Amino acid sequence: MxxxxxxxxxxxxxxxxxxxxxxxxxxxxxxxxxxxxxxxxxxxxxxxxxxxxxxxxxxxxxxxxxxxxxxxxxxxxxxxxxxxxxxxxxxxxxxxxxxxxxxxxxxxxxxxxxxxxxxxxxxxxxxxxxxxxxxxxxxxxxxxxxxxxxxxxxxxxxxxxxxxxxxxxxxxxxxxxxxQQEPAALRQSEKALRYWERQLDRVPAVPHPAAADPGHGEPRHWEVVCESPALALAVRAVAARTGLASGPILLAGYAVALARVTGSPTAVVQIVVNNRFRPGFGEAVTSLRQFGLCAIDVGMPFDEIAARAWAATLGAYKHGYFDGTAATRDLEAWSCYLNDRRRGTDETGGEAPTPEAIRAARAAGNLHWGGREDTYDGTFYLHVEDEPGRIVYTMWGDTHRYTPAAIEQCARDLETAVIDAALAPATVDA
Incomplete structure (x- = not known):
């Protein structure tokens, strides 16, 4: 009715x-x-x-x-x-x-x-x-x-x-x-697209392998769900040491995980940019969400990877407002995404958690398979959610390009990279 x-x-x-x-x-x-x-x-x-x-x-x-x-x-x-x-x-x-x-x-x-x-x-x-x-x-x-x-x-x-x-x-x-039809906006779009070109020009395209059995009869895209109190504590520990916010720290962990699964020395991630920081856009009831590009070199101490992730995030936000129909580069080889859905996170601030607290929290974590869908976007798609006292993330992976075991390991590697960095700051990741 x-x-x-x-x-x-x-x-x-x-x-x-x-x-x-x-x-x-x-x-x-x-x-x-x-x-x-x-x-x-x-x-x-x-x-x-x-x-x-x-x-x-x-x-x-x-x-x-x-x-x-x-x-x-x-x-x-x-x-x-x-x-x-x-x-x-x-x-x-x-x-x-x-x-x-x-x-x-x-x-x-x-x-x-x-x-x-x-x-x-x-x-x-x-x-x-x-x-x-x-x-x-x-x-x-x-x-x-x-x-x-x-x-x-x-x-x-x-x-x-x-x-x-x-x-x-x-x-x-x-x-x-x-x-968006005025000269100032078109110049902004052209500048953003040139930035994307420069970033991609320095990144070697890594061919995605076919999964061992892409014809397994299941939906193509599989979801891994991770609920991790230890990751929330580890992010706070790394933030206290580096002065960085939780977002780039999680992005750094994702970059390490992607580098390990792809074998590339540089992780390329498209992050969701809300564009509400632009003048007059803060309270806009419309669709302003676009993607920004982050190219992050790994193979160095985690703190440096996190610093590079922060710099890459700034570049992505600055150049995440553009006319996508004017793009000339095929991004299929770099189709890894991050959507940080959190609002008002509490992973930073206060005293840094102790290593003992982080280790103890690992036992309370949970990683399991979630949904499966015939269609999704990208090779890997990471969503990060609001949860008190823990970080919850879901990672969707394309089983026609990576095996389910590789997708699960990629999800685990994100958590492990940040926790290892919190427990052993000098560790070189990826």
């Missing part, structure tokens, strides 16, 4: 896809993945369907991205069209005997079903009801239109619910599409 929620907002018109939108559109076309983003939250005490319907009306009315549908173009990528008004459904689902199970089933349905970008609004919202009482709210977004940092901006903007006159912060999709 649906409730129809009418909306009306400021701004309408048609424009080209922005650079971030086009990146995700091409990725989805290439892999066939839905890439829908969102999740489930328990309903607040006293929550009502009427209030949730008003919340849906508010976010769609207020944000151009959520009033956007794509327009097909013969022989080319679609364009985006922002509508001034319309109506969207709020789905109501009976909780049944177990509201959490019902909410998870709704989330999976929203997650796995492709959006119709030409006929569906880019947000799905469902409410699980126990009688008339909401127990859970499920929200899912079409990733071409908005990225995870854009969702964060929507959440922050909920402070203006009921204050219709409050101005909307951050660049809007139509404005961004126009800005």
């Amino acid at each position: 649906d409730i129809v929620v009418e909306f009306e907002g400021e701004g309408s018109g048609t424009a080209e896809l922005t650079w971030g939108q086009r990146d995700v559109w091409d990725l989805m076309r290439r892999t066939g993945r839905t890439m829908n983003i969102g999740g489930t939250v328990p309903a607040a005490p006293g929550e009502t369907v009427a209030h949730l319907a008003e919340l849906l009306r508010f976010i769609v009315s207020r944000h151009q991205a959520l009033r956007t549908r794509l327009v097909p173009v013969d022989g080319g990528p679609p364009r985006q069209r922002v509508h001034a008004s319309g109506a969207i459904g709020l789905e109501l689902v009976e909780a049944g005997p177990d509201p959490e199970v019902t909410a998870e089933a709704l989330r999976v349905r929203y997650q796995t079903r492709h959006f119709d970008p030409f006929g569906e609004w880019p947000v799905r919202m469902g409410v699980v009801l126990d009688g008339e009482t909401p127990t859970h709210v499920v929200l899912m977004y079409y990733h071409v239109i908005i990225d995870g940092f854009g969702i964060d901006a929507i959440v922050r903007d909920l402070a203006h619910l009921g204050v219709a006159a409050a101005p909307v912060a951050g660049v809007r999709p139509l404005e961004l599409a126009a800005l």
